[in-house]
Amino acid sequence: MGIFRSKVTGSSELNYFGKPKFPPGQYTTEKFPVLTYGVTPKISTADWRLKLWGLVEEIVTFSWDEFLKLPQRKLTADFHCVTTWSRYGDEWEGVMFSDLMGTIRAKPDARYVMQHAYGGYTTNLPLEWMLNEEVMFVHTVNGKPLEREHGGPMRVFTPRRYAWKGAKWVNGLEFMKDDRPGFWEQNGYSNTADPWKEERTW
Numbered sequence: 001m002g003i004f005r006s007k008v009t010g011s012s013e014l015n016y017f018g019k020p021k022f023p024p025g026q027y028t029t030e031k032f033p034v035l036t037y038g039v040t041p042k043i044s045t046a047d048w049r050l051k052l053w054g055l056v057e058e059i060v061t062f063s064w065d066e067f068l069k070l071p072q073r074k075l076t077a078d079f080h081c082v083t084t085w086s087r088y089g090d091e092w093e094g095v096m097f098s099d100l101m102g103t104i105r106a107k108p109d110a111r112y113v114m115q116h117a118y119g120g121y122t123t124n125l126p127l128e129w130m131l132n133e134e135v136m137f138v139h140t141v142n143g144k145p146l147e148r149e150h151g152g153p154m155r156v157f158t159p160r161r162y163a164w165k166g167a168k169w170v171n172g173l174e175f176m177k178d179d180r181p182g183f184w185e186q187n188g189y190s191n192t193a194d195p196w197k198e199e200r201t202w
């Protein structure tokens, strides 16, 4: 089945964090469209790194093997793209940002985080939201390795925000005192990106 308009919009079904399952203005799709601005990087797990820098006590770089030693969690959650399609009920598997933060020390004045990716994509979020909104680093979806076009080997998934708030091919987190707009945020997308408030643009 392709894209169809949800017939249950307005139903009382809630998602795992208590918001209506169908945010306003979204269509349901069983496809998994690819939305990439620019190149699709080709990164092997051997070459992949995640560097944490900025307002941290110590700069840390994880290799693939080191990163997979962090707690591995599964989250069944929905994916909302600002271009109005949503995918429902995928099982996302990887490392929660909150678990990652348990292993490093951010400086007290770190309040925002910029995600960086191979290829140059960036997106920004408050540190608090990253900690409290199940932001996760995903390497497996529905039991299969994340496909390269969807950000494999590793992407960020933000279940409570529009999907541009998660960088595909993520390779860095920059801890910042002041907020700074990422790629789409500089190009007119909302800074806060709440699908239930339809925060699509500025």
Ligand SMILES: Nc1nc2c(c(=O)[nH]1)N[C@H]1C(S)=C(S)[C@@H](COP(=O)(O)O)O[C@H]1N2
Binding pocket: 032, 033, 034, 035, 036, 037, 038, 080, 081, 082, 117, 118, 119, 121, 149, 150, 151, 163, 164, 165, 166, 167, 168, 169
């Ligand atoms: N590195 C990178 N990450 C990205 C993007 C991108 O262009 N480059 N697009 C964002 C947008 S706008 C969306 S909707 C999702 C799309 O993910 P998908 O291609 O797996 O559907 O990735 C987000 N992360």
Ligand SMILES: [Mo]
Binding pocket: 035, 081, 082, 083, 163, 164
């Ligand atoms: Mo998007």
